[in-house]
Amino acid sequence: GQPAQGDAPVVFAASSLSTVLPHLDDTARFSFDGSTGLLDQLRSGARADVFVSADHDTMLAAAEEGLLDGEPVMVATNRLVLVVPADNPASVTGFDGSLADTRLVVCAPEVPCGSGARRLAEAAGVRLDPVSEELKVTDVLGKVASGEADAGIVYATDAALASDAVTAMEIPGAAADPNTYWAGVVAQAPHPEGAEAFVAALAGPWQADLRAAGFGPPR
Amino acid sequence: MTGAGLPRWAWLPFALAMALLVIPLAGLLARAPWARLGELLASDRSRDALLLSLATCAASTVICLILGVPTALVLARARGQWVAAARTLLTVPMVLPPVVAGLALLTTLGRRGLLGQPLAVLGVEIGFTTAAVVVAQTFVALPFLVVSLEGALRTAGTDMERAAARLGASPSYVLARVTVPLVAPAILSGTALSFARALGEFGATLTFAGSLQGVTRTLPLEIYLLRESDTDLALALAIVLLGVSALVVAAAARLGRTHG
Amino acid sequence: MTGAGLPRWAWLPFALAMALLVIPLAGLLARAPWARLGELLASDRSRDALLLSLATCAASTVICLILGVPTALVLARARGQWVAAARTLLTVPMVLPPVVAGLALLTTLGRRGLLGQPLAVLGVEIGFTTAAVVVAQTFVALPFLVVSLEGALRTAGTDMERAAARLGASPSYVLARVTVPLVAPAILSGTALSFARALGEFGATLTFAGSLQGVTRTLPLEIYLLRESDTDLALALAIVLLGVSALVVAAAARLGRTHG
Amino acid sequence: MGEAIRVRARHAARGLDVDVTVPEGSMLAVVGPNGAGKSSLLQLISGDLVPDDGEVTVHGRTLTGPDVHIPPHRRAVGYLEQRALLFPHLTVVDNVAFGLRARGRDRRAARARAAAELAAVGCADLAGSRPRELSGGQQQRVALARALATDPEVLLLDEPLAALDAGVAPELRRLLRTRLRGVTTVIATHDLLDVAALADRMVELTGGRVTAEGHVDDLCQRPASAFLAGFVGVNLLHGDTHGDARVWLAPTIAIAGAVDGDLPPGPARAVFAPAAVAVYRAATHGSPRNELPAVVVAVEDRWPVQRVTLAVAGQRIAADLTPASVRELALAPGDDVLAVVKATQVALHPG
């Protein structure tokens, strides 16, 4: 159910949710940034009610540092896909040998999308030789969409947003090793009831909308 | 009589510099969705971001003026070894990567920060409020005003101030009625620079103030967010940002010329 | 005899400004892992990032000098309506949010960009190369040099240049032997500013050049990335960045003083 | 002694329309009130000012003409202003060597020549100093050495001594005279001492036009304009003569004097020194003296004399009296007196 107006929560959410969440709840107020940046802000005492991270490690850290009230719940998954510019100038055929000698961009291993890509490549026996290891998935998508890069590895939801500029290709095994999204109520939340309601809605009634935006179901 | 005249070859590097700096701006303009501009900018999010940016920039610019003019005066007129040190310290925030600047602010003014903790005890919390945006903008913009104004103050020299003192004017009266009017063009252009820099502030705001629509999500943050989902709107907002900056800088230059 | 003297109250805003700008720096220093600093900085990644940053900044600073000094000269000495317009255009990149700056560069010099496309046909592609980092740094740093130098050139006036021309010196000789030595302190401080700004460049590099260890991942990018995995190392690198900036600015100020 | 410089030019914005020549190796003084166009004339020669129309030639070579304009740095013209404008970042010797270095002379040769020029202006010992360590007079000397080190065909001086202390100016004037012997020079000045000590010929400019031209002595002894008379420090009265060694200032007032050359009937002027004028309360009737009815306008101290300004037939003259006689006469503005001048001390000229 919709939380009451007066109890509208402040939601700190990972940037990849910035398109879908405002459509789901127009009373809550959102602050979007990378998961780590948000964690830093919570550590510094930011007054938030809900924290939604785009990976498990960050949420775990938040829980360990006592920044959460109760247990976080997994609300979605997101699989990695291969994107190429709409005209596919390097004639990439998929997550295979055709990536050799192309200008491939991926995320740096320090960020979740980067570590995931590496795991998938190892499993598929594909050698990744990127020209750039970006700091944010946005930058990977930006470089592919502008044609600067021939291929890139991003989340399915990102690919969906830029569908007229890029073509997405599935990566074998990606659906089985997705990135997980977690939501939790922040300790000493100013709007605890709104927060609880928001997390519950994410895990329940809003699942269909998340799915429509390209997210996968929680596991 | 313009001195020795310009060496003719100087126009080549000038043209290259203009090309380097102007062509990318032109590229941005070329890609902008001009036809849909009005419609795009009419959205709630755009309006909120634009109004928030203008309001916070106005506030931080006023603070920059109040703090910056006396600071430039002290740096230009006081003597001693420490002045050089103070000047260097003031310049550093100007060149810090904004994210590092934001981290520094967070460490200091955050609820658990050096100053933030005692302030929080007093019930004052600025993190993640509009006030935090103003602080971040002031932090990055203030040095621009101070540095450009200090140079002008040194150039203007102290002759007129001495003449005023000899007519019986107190230091404050001299400041208000002689010094400030004399360097008015520099104050104007310095103000324009710091306003424009505040308007473009991104990294420090994101890190220190967060990105909450209508509260802390300024124009650059909105552009950053929209880049992924709505490139057209992002570009449209970038054009607005660019236009406001150029307008402010050009207006200050023109005002300064008429005045000076 | 320092004119009218400072109004005593001017020290209050000065102290506030110093506090606002210096305390966050102190906060950063306070949180830095001093004990582990040596060990942290010894890693390959740190070394690569630092060396890349120094090398690209050196290159972009040299380009800034080559392009910026004649550009400032043209702006200071040429006359006409268009000079004001050129000056405004040159200032805008200085205040653009770096991400927008990077977008602008991508639209222009990218493989499908205005200039990038013809260049790509000729086999020149700068995307994802160290050259792209230098271009991004030059784009954001050049205005700093031009703006500060132009002011100094106007202040210096043309008397000495005229005197030199009357002794038979050609415009180029006058530039090299009179104009440049006369404004040497301003050139120095402008160079320091643009070096430091280039060193801190983050958003434009990220958006335009990418981020590959040893090729395009400069110190600020490395700091941002390390925040995700190794906060201590990130802080240590931030301290290094801060130190190098402060050193360069302070050294230029000192050199300028001895010289001027 | 041929013609070294010829300037024939018009410049509407500066209200200038001149035709001036300077003979080889001589110095021409240009005098005239503020804004008369003195500096503009020099700038035409240096190439800093482009005339609307006309020609500037030096030694027969056209520097400025209908289709030519040699820029300042390619003219062999030296220019010295009120301010020395020494380069602050160079030592004194390098300042002087600057022009030669700019012409590609090697450092050693340029320095040697510079040292010689410095010695010539008595500043040999300052070679290693910085300009800011020099007094105003020393700076001006060095600037002169610097201007001369390039062997300019022509030297232009724009009030080169005006900014100097009265104590330094005479010394520098002496130096200029020695050093500029044989250099074709044009000097714009407000100071009679410059003209007297240095120049051969002079030109009076008024409102951008040449209003008098000739040898210094001629113009000083027979000043034709109020400006020149004031410049020289003598009294000038205009009137008419019937050709009888008297000039009528008014129907009943005439001044008698010595005729120098011809004095045909018509307009004429009388020239005499303030020191030659005595003031009396009542008529004296002595030997051939002029007794002109006058009104006291002002009395002013000019040690060691008192200068009394008088109005005679609507014109102004000055009388230099001893303080004692002023006290004795108790002169005050408005008093009616007689200005008495011996006829032998008055020179009459036509015009």
Next chain:
Amino acid sequence: MGEAIRVRARHAARGLDVDVTVPEGSMLAVVGPNGAGKSSLLQLISGDLVPDDGEVTVHGRTLTGPDVHIPPHRRAVGYLEQRALLFPHLTVVDNVAFGLRARGRDRRAARARAAAELAAVGCADLAGSRPRELSGGQQQRVALARALATDPEVLLLDEPLAALDAGVAPELRRLLRTRLRGVTTVIATHDLLDVAALADRMVELTGGRVTAEGHVDDLCQRPASAFLAGFVGVNLLHGDTHGDARVWLAPTIAIAGAVDGDLPPGPARAVFAPAAVAVYRAATHGSPRNELPAVVVAVEDRWPVQRVTLAVAGQRIAADLTPASVRELALAPGDDVLAVVKATQVALHPG
């Protein structure tokens, strides 16, 4: 007429050690070579310079003393420099009104007073102009009006006319004289005309110390130092007297003159004008005249006379001759001549 200003102060860095008083309502001229400490003395009075030790009192009030230092803006001391230093952003009338506005006077009253001061300096019609539209002379007038509009108890003038064209200076000097009647004033100057036209008393500073002090007429007529003699433009010869109206310059060379007051045996000096000196090639033996063996040092044009510098018994004197006589004598440096001066034109003083 009591004492309005008393400065008794030492300042080691400026090499200053002075004790000077200025009587109420009078003008004191401070003269001396460059660097003598003239400006420093004025700065002590204005409060811009703090002495190491000493006191500055104005009308009995201690402005600077062992434990007091009233800052410049709280002293009722006006200060006028060479440069007018008008505020470029204010109109002329607002420049003049500035001091009153700074004291809290309302705009209307301040403007009215300013207009009156402007009228007094003859610049009423410039009230609405900007300083940059004014000529140098006009700027200096406005600066004077501005300084006087605050009714300073004391006015300090630091070479206020030195930067002006020779044409404007006399007029401004006249104005200063009228306008400063009754204002206690100290003027530092290099120009005898300033002293003669304006000052009552004068002080000679040399190397930071007072080396002569007294009434202008006394010091000018009996200059005791080479600086003062040169300043006044007279010749000064030092020697010894036996008390017989002669001063011995060397064992065989004496100059006779008129004794003014007492002349006890001992050191003495002879003072006479350059115009009183004639030059001969051979002895003349006429009425009571001095014929001093001399060597020509230099000949210089000083229209309308030629100035001949002579060395007499190791001292320098100047002789002003007509160009005709110089030509006739064919004088050249190094020539041996006789300098002839009538004894009645030489004043002898002790000291």
